[in-house]
Amino acid sequence: MTLLLLAGTGEAQTLARALSAQGRDVVASMAGATRAPRALGVPLRIGGFGGAQGFADFLQEAGITAVLDATHPFAAHISTRSAEVCAARGIPYCQLLRPEWQAGPGDSWVFIDREEDAATHIPTGARVFLATGRQTLERFANMTGRYLICRQIDPPEAAFPFENGEYLVGRPPFSDDHERDLFKRLKVDWLVVKNAGGDAPMSKLVAARDLGLPVIVINRPAQPDAPRVATVEAALAWVATL
Template sequence: MAKDGAKKILLLAGSGESRALAQALAWREGFDLHARLARPMRGRAFPVPATTGGFGGAKGFRAFLDDWQPDAVIDATHPYAEAITARTAEVCAELGLPLLHHERAPWVAGPGDDWVEIAAPEDCRNLIPERACVFLGTGRAGLERFACLEGRRIICRQLDMADGPFPFEGGEFLLSVPPFSVEEEMKLFHRLEVDWLVVKNAGGAGARPKLDAARAMGLPVAMLARPPAPEGVARAESLQDAMDWVEAL
């Protein structure tokens, strides 16, 4: 039950930003927070009680909102959780619910970086030469779309054991546990004889060392652009901006 007069906030979590925002909201009076995770987050426990699992599609999401009746929704899922973000924007617009899209700023190329922005995984086909060794830092989701890279050696880093074989020939999983330093990434790329990196523009400091290593080694990077943000939705890149939006409800 919400405290009398408390604003009910549904936080769709999954990013580091969602963890920080949940902690900040937990310290503030006047808010009743419900955090929802698609799956348990790696590392330390989430700072507030959170339920885990999906809603059962758009219909299930509407049913949850009708039942809990939040005053606002904050989408702080991963920057590439495109389907969840689109569904959230559509349903909140239908119901007239205030919605904030909270995600960290993307990386921006600097001096010495050799980045080529690509709009889709299939763009790698004509960009990366055959027989090249490609370090795929995009995670497991959507891995089958990189089948266009057959004819290259593909190394896909995973943070936990893969639940099946590589989806196409020429690929292999590499199990590693973060954090990774720039020096460690350079040693890894040298040992594997990496020619190209393919990376999602996730932003943030945690995944940055591989890009700094690529810069130091003169390695080219195919940078997968972020999905377009939903139109007409408030956005916040910093914790302070997100808290200002919540306070203004």
């Protein structure tokens, strides 16, 4: 068996190490959104496949016999394409999709479906922390009159695209204390996040709760209709059945 691990999350890093320790034949793939990804301990390819046909060609050329998808919950186009190609070729596929975050006592969350809708809820004059990454930054172009702080992992290659904002470079994970101190230092009024789920990324939400900050939570896109698990342990159990 040769397993393709579609990576890009902390769960993928854990899976890669566990599968390598088991002696599994694993190839990991990352889209390349991060310029210097952490080593996974297994052979790694970086970059897109060139669409559905390119993905199908890679599966055949690399002799892939199963696909474990541990991409980000907002990489739904990758997951949907991968599930469809695998189904058409009769290749076992499973998606590891961590549970969504749920608001709890003390949280002040507003759920939206599109980044462009944030401007409807965030008043002018607010200082807004965008924990949504640089890839969708252009969708906040209508946030005039607010000051935007966009955190990204890699140093920016160009100036901030809007006059009313700046980049902040930082590599996760971040502790609750780090996020509280950061938000206070930056005088943040609003936090914007994607509903990625997971324990480590939740520190910013804990900090927002502690500071009484309102949060815009962007709902996940539709996911593929395919076999799915919610934990690393369940994903490893699925691999064991192959």
